[in-house]
Every structure is written in C-alpha cells, then in structure tokens.
Amino acid sequence: MDKRKDSLIDPSEILSLIHENAENTFAHTTYKKELERFFFLANGDYRAVKSSEQLMNADIQGKLSEDPLRNYRYLFIINTGLATRVVIESGVPQELVYSISDLYIRKADVATTEKEIKELNSDLWKRFVELVRDYQKAVPYSIPVRKCLDYITSHLNTKITLKDLSDLTGLTPNYLAALFKKEMGMTIGEYLTKIRTESACALLTRTDYTYLRIALSLGFCSQSYFVRVFRQQTGLTPGEYRLKNRDKTFSKGM
Numbered sequence: 001m002d003k004r005k006d007s008l009i010d011p012s013e014i015l016s017l018i019h020e021n022a023e024n025t026f027a028h029t030t031y032k033k034e035l036e037r038f039f040f041l042a043n044g045d046y047r048a049v050k051s052s053e054q055l056m057n058a059d060i061q062g063k064l065s066e067d068p069l070r071n072y073r074y075l076f077i078i079n080t081g082l083a084t085r086v087v088i089e090s091g092v093p094q095e096l097v098y099s100i101s102d103l104y105i106r107k108a109d110v111a112t113t114e115k116e117i118k119e120l121n122s123d124l125w126k127r128f129v130e131l132v133r134d135y136q137k138a139v140p141y142s143i144p145v146r147k148c149l150d151y152i153t154s155h156l157n158t159k160i161t162l163k164d165l166s167d168l169t170g171l172t173p174n175y176l177a178a179l180f181k182k183e184m185g186m187t188i189g190e191y192l193t194k195i196r197t198e199s200a201c202a203l204l205t206r207t208d209y210t211y212l213r214i215a216l217s218l219g220f221c222s223q224s225y226f227v228r229v230f231r232q233q234t235g236l237t238p239g240e241y242r243l244k245n246r247d248k249t250f251s252k253g254m
Helices: 011-023 031-042 047-056 068-089 094-110 114-137 143-154 162-169 173-184 188-206 211-217 223-234 238-250
Strands: none
Touching: 031 047, 031 068, 031 114, 047 068, 047 114, 068 094, 068 114, 094 114, 094 143, 143 162, 143 173, 143 188, 162 173, 173 188, 188 211, 188 223, 188 238, 211 223, 211 238, 223 238
C-alpha cells in the first residue's frame, strides 16, 4: 500500500504546482545560493544582511499564501527559523538566540505592511551577524561551560546550585567551579548575580512588575535580599533605577 495516499496533500497537487511554476518560468532560489547566505551568517559576514533581502522576494522564494502580506510573514518566519539554527551552531547561546527570534516573529505577526516585515528581516539579520561576530571574538568556551551558560539562562527563576551544574556537566563541583572561573573570569555565583541583575534591569524598565515579583521570578529568596544585591551591583535601589530609566525605554516603544 502506498502510504502517500493517506497524506493530506495528494502527489498530483505537487506535480500540478511544479507544472504551474514551469509555465510561469518560476524557479525557487538555488540551494547553492541558500548555502552561501548562511555561510556568510555563520562567519559573521555583513554580506549576509544584503543577501537576506532576497528572502523577502516572493518572485524567487515562492508563494505560500494568496495574501501578499501573509506571504511575506510566512517567508519571514521560515527563514528566521533557519537563521536561528545557524547562529546557534556558530556558538551563540541558544536561549539568547531563540528569545531574539521569538521577539522578531511576534513583531512580524502584528506587522501591517510588507515594508515593516522587510525592515524586521534586515534588522534581525544584522543583529544575528553582530552576535556571531561578538562570540567569535570571545575566547571559545568549553562544552561544559557552554552547558552551564545555557542552563543558567533558561533557569533564572529557580535556585541554581553548583551541584545542579555539576550533575549537568558530569564534572566534579570543584573542577567545574575552577573551569568556569578560568574561562569566564568570574565565579559561578558572580555570574549568576550579574545575569540576574541585568534581567532585573530589563524587567524594571519594560514591565510594571512589583519588586517582589521580579525578585521571585529571578530566583532571589526575598524582596529584601533582591534589593540589597541590586543596590550592590548598580549603586541604585530598584525604585531609583526604574524611575531613572523607565521613561527613556518606554519612549522607544515596548
């Protein structure tokens, strides 16, 4: 039995589309051209940004919807997904890349013009190229340290212990702690404080969350402890920081 007969798309539909494309002298962009674009991206080459403009050209990328705006949105989402994988494989922490990708797709989802989506595409590829360049300049981290960085980024709302990271990497606590400090230039505890403070700064300026909610969402045991650590790291209380930075952030749009 031909299992393809159970498919939601009949083989005759595929053949029909191939014939339609041939009749209209349409051919998708070549695989070689795709590889070249992603090669540029993987190497932090700004030529990737210019090349990415072709991703928003339905004449060479194909028609995924009869609605032009929806077609651009689909093309953006597909190619953002492909670019995301390339950037992760280039050494940029996956949670950082996925979060950026998700935010751009959300913006594309509510875009009302083709121009907006094209601008989002160019801006995303430029950001991705710069991320790759930044991480290529840095001293390459070992696999255990990269695992720690990814785990920390995705578990900021929970208590993270050296044992958790030791179990994750398969290294002894003492060896992992020494390796992390050697490669990162700071202890695991210092890194946790740094990344949590940076996240708190973002939440203070971009949300109306209470200080208690921010504290608990970032793994602090109490609001008072959060305030104390935040002040030590920034020289300001959370309230002072929010008052000083909120207006300038909101003026740029959420």
